Amino acid sequence: MKQARIQLVFVASFLLLWQITYKFGIFPQIMFPSIGDISNSFLEGFIEDGLLAYTLYSLSLIFKGMLIGIVLAFAFSSLAIISETFYSIYNFMVSVCDLIPGVALLPLAILWFGINETTVIFIVVHSIIWPMSRNIIDGFNSVNNVYIESGKNYGLTGINLVKDVYLPASFNNVLSGLKVGWARAWRGLISVEMIFGTTSSGAGIGWYIFMKRTNIDTAGVFAALLVIIIIGIIIEYLIFGTIEKHTVKKWGMVR
Amino acid sequence: MKQARIQLVFVASFLLLWQITYKFGIFPQIMFPSIGDISNSFLEGFIEDGLLAYTLYSLSLIFKGMLIGIVLAFAFSSLAIISETFYSIYNFMVSVCDLIPGVALLPLAILWFGINETTVIFIVVHSIIWPMSRNIIDGFNSVNNVYIESGKNYGLTGINLVKDVYLPASFNNVLSGLKVGWARAWRGLISVEMIFGTTSSGAGIGWYIFMKRTNIDTAGVFAALLVIIIIGIIIEYLIFGTIEKHTVKKWGMVR
Amino acid sequence: GSDEKTETEGKYTVKIAMQYGLSYAPLKVVMEQKLIEKNCDNVEVEWVTLNSGTAITEALASGDLDFGAMGVAPAVTAVNAGVPVKIASNISAQPQKLMTNDPNIKSINDITDEQIALVTIGSIQHITLAMAAKEYLGDAHALDNNITAMSHPDGMTSLLTGAIPMQLTSSPYIYKEMDEGMTEVKEISDIWPDGKSFIVMLGTNKIYEDNPEVYEGVTEALAEAIDYINNNKEESAEMLCEQEDVTKEVMLDWLNYPGSIYSKETTGVLSMATFMINEGFIKGDVPESLDELAFDNVEGN
Amino acid sequence: MDKILKVKNLTKNYKDGADSVNILENLNIDMPENQFLCVLGPSGCGKTTLIRCIAGFEDYDGVVEVSGKETKGPGIDRIMVFQNFDQLFPWKTVEDNIKYPLKINGTKDKEELSKLAKEYLELVGLAGSEKKYPHQLSGGMKQRVSIARGLAVKPKIILMDEPFASLDAITRRNLQRELLKIKEKENVTVVFITHNIQEAMTLGDRLIVLSKSGEIKLDIHNTLQAPINPATEGYGELWKKLSDNLEGNSDLY
Amino acid sequence: MDKILKVKNLTKNYKDGADSVNILENLNIDMPENQFLCVLGPSGCGKTTLIRCIAGFEDYDGVVEVSGKETKGPGIDRIMVFQNFDQLFPWKTVEDNIKYPLKINGTKDKEELSKLAKEYLELVGLAGSEKKYPHQLSGGMKQRVSIARGLAVKPKIILMDEPFASLDAITRRNLQRELLKIKEKENVTVVFITHNIQEAMTLGDRLIVLSKSGEIKLDIHNTLQAPINPATEGYGELWKKLSDNLEGNSDLY
Ligand SMILES: Nc1ncnc2c1ncn2[C@@H]1O[C@H](COP(=O)(O)OP(=O)(O)OP(=O)(O)O)[C@@H](O)[C@H]1O
Ligand SMILES: Nc1ncnc2c1ncn2[C@@H]1O[C@H](COP(=O)(O)OP(=O)(O)OP(=O)(O)O)[C@@H](O)[C@H]1O
């Protein structure tokens, strides 16, 4: 594939540039490690520091959070399309809640759920549900009328109309929402893990980054970011790419 | 307006529920202040604590960040539509960069910019540019072919095609992107202010929240959140609402 | 990012980072009374307030900051990791205590798997807990799995609301918590008794070597401020109460509490560094003397 | 025989600005079962608006009754074939576009569904395009699939908005014939918009001409004897009558 | 006279699956300036595909030359009026839809623009709808605005895909007449797709019939004397010839 080749060239140039920057000592090396150092940290991380366990733990939280977030975002957005009253309320809620930073909600979450996974998942859900709902609702609102009218004409109402017409017709927006949500989930999780960590019930990659940062192990920080990036690329190109190919692209809805 | 009435009822019920929860002491009052306390803190904040200055400072950062973010997101997304090579690279970059939490970039930002406004703005820009680009690119990709072909037919190419066809044709997605971006900018800013601190040029509302929290002044925290929410509602309904009314709604592109 | 700073109109801009809270009071005084500007003619001071030692360390390493104040443990970590900095002065000691809402926990030996909130790993609270664990339980890492990282205020509310049974924190939270009926688990304050270094000031090698006058101006200003606080509690309280958002009376109480000690002399830094390295909290060689951690002007241990 | 469709005092205004006008005003139409009504009228006069109101897609003043009951919104008893090319669900294949409405209306058996889809696709001359997606079809092909989809659910009333406009003469004639057959066999009532006077005369047993401003200018029964072609007795007069009532004058066509 | 448009060995395959076939194969068409070519053919035979290739919207094998130069992609010299109803920019008013292409092609003067917009809107019978947005128009009105937009830029070649399909008889006849006038006055070359044999005979000085599989089945010059109507000499024969060459048999219409 041509795309993949271009991307490879891009990554290679980036790495080269990084290494040159390092070599010429443009930045203090303690803050700007070499590619070699980062690779070492990467390997060491997995071999010695249990980076895999941290990663898997974070992934498990993300998947739980995504699952809950997706289900809720769909449920509420669907309801909002079915009921005008609920639309007014939910649209308002999305606008308001999306503004509240997770850190500010942490104390309340601790109060409600205590100190455990649930609190972290709550913050992850909070990170993704609003932007995802925004994309879904706006997507639903821009579905071509003729599809909705066809659907209603053939007897679809309520949730069936949403499921069988709104959803596929705005699938491109929904996918955008999922992509944004997926990224938000990572960022939300890492942030919360970095300020609210626990070593007992399991610790995630955010905690790992935090530890490395505390110990001024910059290469270790970048190695952990590398893990996140690799996972992200896999999800983006394997999962989202495949979904796109078999939906919106096949349907002629996007280029 | 019917919408506004429903929203008013909703807000009133929410406040009532809050006050009842408070009254029955369901949560410790140290964490769950009364509506009255919050209102007092709100007023006091403005009268005594200079909350206005904090707010204005944050707003100035947000607007700078939004401006840069919007310009860059548009510039890059447009380029991505014009050049397939750049598309491969930028789409890849968006997927990757969107995953990297702002906190994790903080060391690099400090390295590049030092501890000052620029670092904070950098993190804000990082919060918004990727999700916004995602929405814009995905929106551009789903523009109906016939508009693009018409545009090309009449001699539009490159940036003119983007400006005059892609942009208005995907304006709904672009607006979604702006809304998500706006919320992200707030959340990004508050987080960075809370976990990072102030710079020599001023302190923002996130820092205000941090101080109030450090002093276990929960009512003060909620008062500051209230400020954020009020600003958010104003922007959402005044700015975005007006834009929607005079664009996509007038054009019959959304319901 | 360090290039554009330095001389403007012949003036050197010295950039100093502190954090928020009572422990940084001397720096507040330096700032309010413009002591550095008084000491050196050709200096402009840029103050920033950050809220993590890590960010300050990173800014020091990047060359953006000349000085930065932080807890002993992160300071030791920074020096040990090779950041070109050393301790330029002690700032304060603060009482820290392991508070609990569980009357059954009276001693460190009563702790099994209960969670302990403290501000973060690698913090002075974390290291003191480890020191106590080593001393009383025989293993420095015995309590590592009990730790939950939470900011002081979050930890306090969690403790007060019962979400968590213990918190290792410092003044003023311990006072507030005692007011709410929380009790203390003794051994922590025993292992790191009042008076031992809590917050220190790091300076870069660069400023120490290239700008000795400025370096001296800053450290002397700090010494003056410490003196000022020790001798003028009333005025200091007045100056500081606004920052801390408490009344002057409360502030005065805090300043007068036996554990609140402001001093330019370090205490226990070397032992803490030794402990951290020996017990594997950081990697490196055990320092032989304080000189490896601090500049010449610093006295103490 | 009772009326299956009653349009009473229908007034429609899109209310899209201060100067918005009534597109339709106090329109009344009664249709007995199995009637084939052809609606003619100049472009922009309100034909689409009329059947959209009947279908229940618009707000309006007045009443639309089906079998004596006032309608509220769209329903499977009145199936619309839109004027729009892009009315098929782009996320479904041609075949699934036809099967889907059947499925949600009770036909669960897979074989039965395939049989029906095949039958109606053959009817519109599209056997072989089952697995294509709508974006892979030509304009006329899309129109034909839409017709097949509408007919397949065997509605009581079918509302067709220029369904044959993009079809070549032969396909059009075949479909006209099939439509008439189905109408008789399934006892359907048809409202059919067309710009083709000849088509209207061939198909409709009742003919309505709307004026530019949306009034009923002519509402007559087609008394010509089938098979209707230019040689049929009375053809010329009827043609002239319709043509004259269509706004403007015609000296050609 | 030199050829303004040459289609050489045009082969088009949408390559949308393992079993995708050539829609057009080795098609050759030469057109001198000011020719009016009407293309007839059964639904789905490749008419739209053909003019999309000429317009430069598709990848294809072969060469399309305009005034002797090979085309690369779309250009203002070949303006397309699409088959699609929704080809107008929904974010522009009717008027602005017409003005916009003029503006980007050099007409900067505001009054001039308004005058042109007004002129062409009157031409298609839509004076008064200037300020409407496309979504407020009927199907036929949209089609007419698209035609006005296309004509207003005075292209060398205009490619029209069933432009009059949704118009009533009178409007259609008027537009046919206007189109012929403009063609003569502006020296335009026209490729015009229609399903209406009579329309093709009335308008085209050259007539092409495509077979079901996209081959040129008939390519003749229209030698009838204008004004062409059913009474014109030779009308019947030509009609029969075209009709017979359209796939299938016609005994009606
Ligand atoms: N985008 C596409 N992808 C794949 N196949 C296509 C595409 N567009 C058209 N086709 C196929 O090409 C053939 C010719 O289509 P085209 O649109 O050119 O027909 P047409 O002659 O214009 O028909 P009509 O009169 O119905 O508009 C059809 O079989 C159609 O299925
Ligand atoms: N959604 C709408 N909003 C506002 N006005 C509309 C809307 N739809 C149609 N109109 C107006 O209503 C009138 C009638 O439109 P309608 O679509 O019913 O015409 P029509 O008879 O079907 O015409 P055609 O034969 O061209 O399809 C037109 O003047 C049109 O401008």
Ligand SMILES: [Mg+2]
């Ligand atoms: Mg219509």
Ligand SMILES: [Mg+2]
């Ligand atoms: Mg076609």
